[in-house]
Amino acid sequence: xxxxxxxxxxxxxxxxxxxxxxxxxxxxxxxxxxxxxxxxxxxxxxxxxxxxxxxxxxxxxxxxxxxxxxxxxxxxxxxxxxxxxxxxxxxxxxxxxxxxxxxxxxxxxxxxxxxxxxxxxxxxxxxxxxxxxxxxxxxxxxxxxxxxxxxxxxxxxxxxxxxxxxxxxxxxxxxxxxxxxxxxxxxxxxxxxxxxxxxxxxxxxxxxxxxxxxxxxxxxxxxxxxxxxxxxxxxxxxxxxxxxxxxxxxxxxxxxxxxxxxxxxxxxxxxxxxxxxxxxxxxxxxxxxxxxxxxxxxxxxxxxxxxxxxxxxxxxxxxxxxx
Amino acid sequence: xxxxxxxxxxxxxxxxxxxxxxxxxxxxxxxxxxxxxxxxxxxxxxxxxxxxxxxxxxxxxxxxxxxxxxxxxxxxxxxxxxxxxxxxxxxxxxxxxxxxxxxxxxxxxxxxxxxxxxxxxxxxxxxxxxxxxxxxxxxxxxxxxxxxxxxxxxxxxxxxxxxxxxxxxxxxxxxxxxxxxxxxxxxxxxxxxxxxxxxxxxxxxxxxxxxxxx
Numbered sequence: 001x002x003x004x005x006x007x008x009x010x011x012x013x014x015x016x017x018x019x020x021x022x023x024x025x026x027x028x029x030x031x032x033x034x035x036x037x038x039x040x041x042x043x044x045x046x047x048x049x050x051x052x053x054x055x056x057x058x059x060x061x062x063x064x065x066x067x068x069x070x071x072x073x074x075x076x077x078x079x080x081x082x083x084x085x086x087x088x089x090x091x092x093x094x095x096x097x098x099x100x101x102x103x104x105x106x107x108x109x110x111x112x113x114x115x116x117x118x119x120x121x122x123x124x125x126x127x128x129x130x131x132x133x134x135x136x137x138x139x140x141x142x143x144x145x146x147x148x149x150x151x152x153x154x155x156x157x158x159x160x161x162x163x164x165x166x167x168x169x170x171x172x173x174x175x176x177x178x179x180x181x182x183x184x185x186x187x188x189x190x191x192x193x194x195x196x197x198x199x200x201x202x203x204x205x206x207x208x209x210x211x212x213x214x215x216x217x218x219x220x221x222x223x224x225x226x227x228x229x230x231x232x233x234x235x236x237x238x239x240x241x242x243x244x245x246x247x248x249x250x251x252x253x254x255x256x257x258x259x260x261x262x263x264x265x266x267x268x269x270x271x272x273x274x275x276x277x278x279x280x281x282x283x284x285x286x287x288x289x290x291x292x293x294x295x296x297x298x299x300x301x302x303x304x305x306x307x308x309x310x311x312x313x314x315x316x317x318x319x320x321x322x323x
Numbered sequence: 324x325x326x327x328x329x330x331x332x333x334x335x336x337x338x339x340x341x342x343x344x345x346x347x348x349x350x351x352x353x354x355x356x357x358x359x360x361x362x363x364x365x366x367x368x369x370x371x372x373x374x375x376x377x378x379x380x381x382x383x384x385x386x387x388x389x390x391x392x393x394x395x396x397x398x399x400x401x402x403x404x405x406x407x408x409x410x411x412x413x414x415x416x417x418x419x420x421x422x423x424x425x426x427x428x429x430x431x432x433x434x435x436x437x438x439x440x441x442x443x444x445x446x447x448x449x450x451x452x453x454x455x456x457x458x459x460x461x462x463x464x465x466x467x468x469x470x471x472x473x474x475x476x477x478x479x480x481x482x483x484x485x486x487x488x489x490x491x492x493x494x495x496x497x498x499x500x501x502x503x504x505x506x507x508x509x510x511x512x513x514x515x516x517x518x519x520x521x522x523x524x525x526x527x528x529x530x531x532x533x534x535x536x537x
Contacts, residue, residue: 117425128386128390173425173426178382235501263475264475298473
C-alpha cells in the first residue's frame with residue numbers, strides 16, 4: 001500500500017496497517033532541513049522576463065522541494081502550491097510531483113472560498129456587512145465559491161493528478177468562533193457544503209482546517225461533510241480525545257500536537273504532548289492523521305519537528321504503544 | 324431616563340444610525356453629555372462585553388456595537404469635559420516581527436468602551452517605540468500583543484526595555500495573544516494576562532482605578 005493510499009484510506013476512516021499517516025499542512029523549514037528555499041518564500045519579480053525553459057526549471061525545483069521534505073519526514077501527503085501563483089503553474093508543479101514520485105504521495109491543493117476572519121482593519125466593515133449587506137455578501141460568497149470550484153475542475157480534469165483539497169479559512173479564535181452559529185449557518189455553511197460536495201463529485205478528498213476553538217460550531221462543520229477536520233487546536237481548548245469520541249465515527253481527524261509548546265515547552269513537555277496526541281488520535285484504530293496543530297511554521301526549531309517525527313516513527317504504529 | 328435606556332439598547336444592537344439620532348435628541352433636550360456617555364452608552368458597551376465573555380455574542384456583534392459607540396461618542400466629544408470622560412490611558416501595540424492586528428484592535432475597542440484613551444502604535448512595533456510612547460504619553464498601562472509563538476520573545480524584550488528605561492513602575496503591563504498564557508505572563512514579569520479582549524479591558528480598568536485610588 002502506498003503512502004497515498006494509506007492517507008486516502010485514513011480520510012475515509014478505514015484502518016491502515018503499520019504507522020499512522022503523517023503530513024503537514026505546510027512545512028516551511030526546508031532551508032534548514034534540506035538546504036532548499038521553500039516555494040512560499042520565493043519571489044519571482046522577473047518571472048515574465050524568464051525563458052520558458054527557466055520558468056519550467058523553477059517549477060520543477062519547487063516540486064523537487066515538496067517531494068524531498070515529504071520523503072525525508074515520511075509524509076503521506078503533500079500540500080502543493082506554486083510560485084508565482086496561478087492555476088497553470090499549480091498544475092505544472094503537480095505534474096512534476098507525479099512525474100518525480102508517481103503515486104507515492106497524496107497530492108493536495110488549497111481550495112477554500114468561504115469567508116475567513118477578516119484582518120483588524122477590515123473587521124468592522126465586514127461585520128457591518130453581515131448586518132447591512134446580506135445580499136451583497138451572499139453574492140460575493142457565491143462568486144468566490146464558483147471561482148474556486150472552476151479552478152478545481154481545471155485541475156481535476158488532468159488524469160491522476162490531484163487527490164484532495166485543504167480548506168484553510170480560519171473561523172475561530174482561541175476563545176470562540178468569529179461567527180455566531182446563526183451567522184455561520186447563513187454565510188459559511190452553505191458555501192462550505194457546496195464546495196465539499198463539488199470536490200467529492202470530482203473525486204477529491206476534503207480536509208477542513210481552522211485554528212482556534214471549533215467546539216461551538218463543530219457539529220455544523222461535520223454536517224458540511226468534509227472528510228477530515230484539521231488542526232484540532234489545543235491552544236483553542238480542543239480536546240482530541242473528546243472530539244474523537246464524539247465525532248470520530250463521522251469524520252477523520254488531523255492534528256493536534258501543540259505548536260506553541262513545540263516552540264516554548266521543555267523537551268519533556270513536548271515529548272509528553274506528542275505521545276498524548278498519538279495515543280488519543282490512534283485510540284479508534286483508524287481515521288487519524290498525526291501532525292502538528294497548525295503547520296511546521298517559519299521559526300519553529302527544526303529539532304522540535306524532528307523530535308515529533310522521531311517519536312512518531314518509533315511509537316506511531318498501530319496498535320498504539322505510546323504511554 | 325428613557326432616552327438613555329434606548330441609547331443603551333440600540334448600542335447593544337449595533338444600530339449606529341439610531342444611536343446617533345438619539346444622542347442628538349438627548350443633547351437637544353438638555354441631557355448632559357456626560358450622562359449620555361456614562362449612563363447610556365458605556366453601560367450598553369459593558370453589557371456587550373459581558374455577553375462576549377460569556378459567549379452569548381460574538382465578535383461581529385461587539386464590533387458593530389463599538390461602531391455605534393464611536394459614532395455616538397463623536398457627537399458627544401465637543402460637549403464633554405475630557406477629564407471626566409476618560410479614566411486613564413493605555414499604550415497598545417503588536418510587538419516587533421508580528422503583523423497581526425485582530426486581537427490588538429479588539430482590545431483597543433474594548434478599552435475605549437471602558438473610557439480608556441488608547442494610543443495605538445500599530446503592528447510590528449519595536450521595543451524602543453513602546454518606550455518612547457510611554458515617555459511621551461505617560462500612560463497608566465501598556466498592552467503588548469503577539470499572535471505568533473515565534474514573537475512571544477519580543478514581549479519579554481519589550482518589558483526588559485521598559486525596565487531599562489526606568490519606566491516599569493509607572494505602568495501596568497498587559498500581555499495577550501493566541502500563544503500567550505498566564506504562566507508566560509508570570510514568567511516574564513508582566514502584570515496582567517487575560518484570555519479575551521473584554522476581560523483584558525476590564526482588568527486594565529481595574530488596574531487604572533486601583534492606581535488612581537492608591
